Amino acid sequence: MLSRFKMTPLEIRQALLSLDDKLSTDDLKAISKQLPSPEEIARMKDFEDVSKLAKADQYLGAIMTIPRLPQRLESMIYRRKLELEIEEIRPDLKTVHDACKELRASARFKSTLRAVLTVGNALNGSSFRGGACGFRLEALVKETRTAKGSSECPTLLHYIARVLIRTDPSLTLFIEEMPSVESAARISFPTLQQNVQSLLTSLDKVKEEISFLKQIRIPSDNDQFVTIMQVNAT
Numbered sequence: 527m528l529s530r531f532k533m534t535p536l537e538i539r540q541a542l543l544s545l546d547d548k549l550s551t552d553d554l555k556a557i558s559k560q561l562p563s564p565e566e567i568a569r570m571k572d573f574e575d576v577s578k579l580a581k582a583d584q585y586l587g588a589i590m591t592i593p594r595l596p597q598r599l600e601s602m603i604y605r606r607k608l609e610l611e612i613e614e615i616r617p618d619l620k621t622v623h624d625a626c627k628e629l630r631a632s633a634r635f636k637s638t639l640r641a642v643l644t645v646g647n648a649l650n651g652s653s654f655r656g657g658a659c660g661f662r663l664e665a666l667v668k669e670t671r672t673a674k675g676s677s678e679c680p681t682l683l684h685y686i687a688r689v690l691i692r693t694d695p696s697l698t699l700f701i702e703e704m705p706s707v708e709s710a711a712r713i714s715f716p717t718l719q720q721n722v723q724s725l726l727t728s729l730d731k732v733k734e735e736i737s738f739l740k741q742i743r744i745p746s747d748n749d750q751f752v753t754i755m756q757v758n759a760t
Contacts, residue, residue: 528585530556535581535588542592542602543749551606558599562590593742597735598751604728605758615721618713625710634700638690641697645686732759 531538531553541549542557549557562570567590573579576587589595629635647658690697701707732755739752 528581535585538585539588539592540748542589542595542598543751545602545605545750545754549602551603554599554603554606557589558596558603561596562586566590593739593749593751594735597731601732601735601751601755604732605755608725608728608758611721611725615718618718619722621706622710622713622715622718624706625704628704628706632700632703634697634703637694638697638700641690641693642686645682645689729759 533541533548538549538557540546566586570576570583570587570590573583573587576584579587592598643658643661646661687698736752736755736759
């Protein structure tokens with residue numbers, strides 16, 4: 527593994543302490559897969575002059591005293607991937623955000639929903655479904671497509687469309703006030719939600735690590751972890 531690094535063991539140690547960008551994401555992953563074992567750490571402590579050992583042992587001696595190295599590497603990898611992953615999901619987040627704003631702001635859409643509620647209450651009459659104050663959008667999709675009607679209006683959706691055309695034809699064009707909705711409908715919301723949650727979970731781990739290191743206050747030469755990671759965690 528050491529052959530991939532153009533650095534001495536002490537330079538690798540310093541890069542890990544200072545969160546130096548000389549170490550790529552792949553480098554950090556490689557280090558995380560080859561961490562010193564408890565046996566190796568115990569063996570290395572018996573040597574006073576580590577510089578006389580083989581390069582691999584010098585490397586182990588250099589990194590084994592870095593505080594909470596596995597958690598540090600995980601946080602450093604997160605820091606490197608954060609900006610890239612945000613840039614990947616940013617367009618979809620913006621599209622969904624814009625679509626939500628347009629839905630909430632559309633006067634035609636609100637009027638259409640009020641008309642749908644009025645028609646639904648009129649059709650349900652005095653039944654337990656009548657006199658409703660609102661409805662779920664998923665129920666609207668189901669009912670308007672499955673409720674049976676006449677040959678002229680085979681479904682409730684056709685009937686509502688006819689009512690809107692008679693009362694205010696402009697309401698049938700409410701989609702004109704929501705240019706982002708069509709694009710947002712093509713986005714996999716569960717996938718987007720999962721990606722965002724993954725970022726938040728990793729961020730929580732970084733915050734926990736920062737808090738823990740502040741509490742234990744292990745002195746180390748030029749350790750910039752807390753200082754740098756606090757910026758990324760805010």
